[in-house]
Amino acid sequence: MTNINVVLVEPEIPHNTGAIGRLCVGLDATLHLIRPLGFHIDDVDVKRAGLDYWEHLDLQVYESWESFSMQTGHNVRLYLSTRGERTIFDVSFQPGVYLVFGSETRGFPTSFYQDYREQLVRIPMPGQHARSMNLANAASVAMYEAYRQIEFPDGEGGDG
Secondary structure (H helix, E strand, O other), rough: OOEEEEEEEEOOOOOOOOOOOHHHHHHEEEEEOOOOOOOOOHHHHHHHHHHHHHHHHHOEEOOHHHHHHHHHHOOEEEEEEOOEEHHHHHHHOOEEEEEEEEEOEEEHHHHHHHHHHHEEEOOOOOOOOOOOOOOHHHHHHHHHHOOOOOOOOOOOOOOO
16 A cells, blocks of 8 residues: 545546546545546446556545545545645655545635645646646655655665
């Protein structure tokens, strides 16, 4: 178990959630979904993106952000947003981290940007014509950086 948790707050696009679910299976991570969802979990598009891995996914679904917060406590959470001042490369990831992502079109609820300002981190985007990346791509970048730091703290290689 890599001790990585991925949290999607009100995700809207089933393909992104399916792809992230597949990543979670590959890294032995837990996927947490916060309602409302823009699709049904049993949607064929979600399962198609997750292929035959979906049945192996450690999936938790919560009715609201408040319900999620009450059930998971005050664990280490990082909120990925283009508004973060620090990058994911400035963070020291620890086992049990929760990587929190907002919805594809709205980002986080407005209050998050103030309430969790100190935990906002961004993925560097040096290109001048894109303000952000696709949710599934952002999740993969952040998950693999967390995995690299947690599993190989001395910078040693993996399965390579």
